[in-house]
Amino acid sequence: MGCVTATTGRGSGTRAPGNRAPRNRLSPDERRSQLLDLGVRLLATRSLDELSIDLLAEEAGISRGLLYHYFGNKHAFHEAVVRRAADDLIAQTAPPVTGDPIERLLASVTAYVDYVVANYEGYLSLVKGAAGGNEAIRQIYDDARNALTDRIFREDAQGQIIEDTPAARLLMRGWGAMTEDLVLSWLVDPTGVTREELLAMMAQSLPALGSILPQPSVVEH
Amino acid sequence: MGCVTATTGRGSGTRAPGNRAPRNRLSPDERRSQLLDLGVRLLATRSLDELSIDLLAEEAGISRGLLYHYFGNKHAFHEAVVRRAADDLIAQTAPPVTGDPIERLLASVTAYVDYVVANYEGYLSLVKGAAGGNEAIRQIYDDARNALTDRIFREDAQGQIIEDTPAARLLMRGWGAMTEDLVLSWLVDPTGVTREELLAMMAQSLPALGSILPQPSVVEH
DNA sequence: CATTCTATTGACACTTGTTCAATAACGCCA
DNA sequence: TGGCGTTATTGAACAAGTGTCAATAGAATG
Known part of the structure; x- marks a missing residue:
C-alpha cells in the first residue's frame, strides 16, 4: 500500500508539455x-x-x-526583504536641514507620509514582517524606526521641543507608534481628514506630548 | 527509486516503547x-x-x-486563541464609574496597564497574532481595541476631553497605538520610569492630544 | 570552436499540516 | 455487576510545502 505515484509534479506553471521556458540568465x-x-x-x-x-x-x-x-x-x-524595505525607507526620507525646528519637524513628517503613500506595499512588508517575524527581523524594524525618530529627535527638534530623559525617550517611541498607526489608518479610510490635516496632526502632536513631560501637571478642568 | 520506508514515525514523545500514555478523557x-x-x-x-x-x-x-x-x-x-485573549482583556478591564472624567481616564488606563503586566503572555498573543495573522484575526484585535478606546471615549471622557469628529476618531486610534507601545516598551525596559509616571504619561497624553484638535493652531515658539 | 566558469534547474528527501476509520473511556440501564 | 451505546480520543495514511544537491545550459574566454 501507500507509495502512490507521488505526483511530485510540481508543474512548471502554465506551459505546454515539452516546450519548457528558456533559461533567463542574469547577473x-x-x-x-x-x-x-x-x-x-x-x-x-x-x-x-x-x-x-x-x-x-x-x-x-x-x-x-x-x-x-x-x-x-x-x-x-524574508529577512532580506524586510531589510531592503527598511533601507529604502531610511534613504528616501532624508530630512531637510533648513527652517526652524517646527518647520523641519513638519517637513520630516511630510517626507515620511509621502513615502508611505508612494511605497505602500514596501512599507506594509516592513510593518507586517516586523510583527510576524523572528527576533532578527523585529530588530531591523526597530532600528529603522529608531533611526527615523532619532533623526527628528537630534537634528530637527533638538532640545527645542522635548529634552532627553528616559521618560522622553519612551514617549518619543510612543509618538512613533502613533504616527505609524495614523498614516496606515488614514490610508485605509481617509474620509473626513485631508492630507494637510493629517500632517498637522502628526507634527503638532509631538510638542503637545512634550508639554506633559517636564514636571507632570494635570490638565485644567 | 522512491518509495522509501516512509518512516512517518512521528514518535509519541519521550515514552518507553510499549507503555503508551493512558488516555485522559475530559469534557x-x-x-x-x-x-x-x-x-x-x-x-x-x-x-x-x-x-x-x-x-x-x-x-x-x-x-x-x-x-x-x-x-x-x-x-x-489561532483565531480561537486570539479571541480568547481579546475577550479576557475586555472583561478584565471593566472601567470604573465614579469620579470626574480625568480620574476615570486614569483609572481606565491603570486597569489596562495592570492587565498587561499581569497577563503579559496573553496580551502578547493578542498583539502578535493580530500583526502576523489573517484578516479575521486582525478584525478581532481591532474590535477589542475599539471596544477599549470607545469605552474611554464615550463613558470616561465623554465630550469633556475631545469631541467626536473623523479627525478626533483618527487621533484617538493613534493614541491607542501609542498607549500600547508605551506599556510594551516600558515592560521590556522600565529603567528610569516608574509605574506612576507611565500611567500619568498615558492619561495626560490624551487631553494633550485633544488640545491640538478643534481648530489646529501652531504651537508657540 | 573548444573549454572553463557559473547561474540555473529538477528530482529527491524530509518536515509538517490534515483526514478519517478505529479505539477506549465513561455513563446508563437492566 | 455486566453489557451497551455514546463519544472523546487516537494513530496511521495522505497532502502539501520546504530544503538539498548533482546535473545542466548559457555566457565568456582563449
Missing part, C-alpha cells in the same frame, strides 16, 4: 534585486507562510532551487 | 479551555508557524488529531 546582482523587489510586493499582502516558494518562483519565472541558492532558506529571504 | 469544555490556555501561553513567544501541531499536542498531552477535532485547522485554532 547575481540583478537576480537578487529582482527577487527582493518581488518579495516586497508579494509580502505586502500575504504573510510569510501564506507565500509559498512555489508561487514566488513561478512569479519570478525561476525554479525554486534558485531562491535557495541566493538566500539559503525562506526566513533568510 | 469538551475542559479540553477546549485547556488547549486555548496552552495556545495563549505558547503563542506569546512563538509565531504561528514556529509552533508545530506536534509540539502543541505533546505539550497538552494529547494526539494531533484531537486538536483538529476541536478546532478544524491550525489557523482556526
Whole structure:
C-alpha cells in the first residue's frame, strides 16, 4: 500500500508539455534585486507562510532551487526583504536641514507620509514582517524606526521641543507608534481628514506630548 | 527509486516503547479551555508557524488529531486563541464609574496597564497574532481595541476631553497605538520610569492630544 | 570552436499540516 | 455487576510545502 505515484509534479506553471521556458540568465546582482523587489510586493499582502516558494518562483519565472541558492532558506529571504524595505525607507526620507525646528519637524513628517503613500506595499512588508517575524527581523524594524525618530529627535527638534530623559525617550517611541498607526489608518479610510490635516496632526502632536513631560501637571478642568 | 520506508514515525514523545500514555478523557469544555490556555501561553513567544501541531499536542498531552477535532485547522485554532485573549482583556478591564472624567481616564488606563503586566503572555498573543495573522484575526484585535478606546471615549471622557469628529476618531486610534507601545516598551525596559509616571504619561497624553484638535493652531515658539 | 566558469534547474528527501476509520473511556440501564 | 451505546480520543495514511544537491545550459574566454 501507500507509495502512490507521488505526483511530485510540481508543474512548471502554465506551459505546454515539452516546450519548457528558456533559461533567463542574469547577473547575481540583478537576480537578487529582482527577487527582493518581488518579495516586497508579494509580502505586502500575504504573510510569510501564506507565500509559498512555489508561487514566488513561478512569479519570478525561476525554479525554486534558485531562491535557495541566493538566500539559503525562506526566513533568510524574508529577512532580506524586510531589510531592503527598511533601507529604502531610511534613504528616501532624508530630512531637510533648513527652517526652524517646527518647520523641519513638519517637513520630516511630510517626507515620511509621502513615502508611505508612494511605497505602500514596501512599507506594509516592513510593518507586517516586523510583527510576524523572528527576533532578527523585529530588530531591523526597530532600528529603522529608531533611526527615523532619532533623526527628528537630534537634528530637527533638538532640545527645542522635548529634552532627553528616559521618560522622553519612551514617549518619543510612543509618538512613533502613533504616527505609524495614523498614516496606515488614514490610508485605509481617509474620509473626513485631508492630507494637510493629517500632517498637522502628526507634527503638532509631538510638542503637545512634550508639554506633559517636564514636571507632570494635570490638565485644567 | 522512491518509495522509501516512509518512516512517518512521528514518535509519541519521550515514552518507553510499549507503555503508551493512558488516555485522559475530559469534557469538551475542559479540553477546549485547556488547549486555548496552552495556545495563549505558547503563542506569546512563538509565531504561528514556529509552533508545530506536534509540539502543541505533546505539550497538552494529547494526539494531533484531537486538536483538529476541536478546532478544524491550525489557523482556526489561532483565531480561537486570539479571541480568547481579546475577550479576557475586555472583561478584565471593566472601567470604573465614579469620579470626574480625568480620574476615570486614569483609572481606565491603570486597569489596562495592570492587565498587561499581569497577563503579559496573553496580551502578547493578542498583539502578535493580530500583526502576523489573517484578516479575521486582525478584525478581532481591532474590535477589542475599539471596544477599549470607545469605552474611554464615550463613558470616561465623554465630550469633556475631545469631541467626536473623523479627525478626533483618527487621533484617538493613534493614541491607542501609542498607549500600547508605551506599556510594551516600558515592560521590556522600565529603567528610569516608574509605574506612576507611565500611567500619568498615558492619561495626560490624551487631553494633550485633544488640545491640538478643534481648530489646529501652531504651537508657540 | 573548444573549454572553463557559473547561474540555473529538477528530482529527491524530509518536515509538517490534515483526514478519517478505529479505539477506549465513561455513563446508563437492566 | 455486566453489557451497551455514546463519544472523546487516537494513530496511521495522505497532502502539501520546504530544503538539498548533482546535473545542466548559457555566457565568456582563449
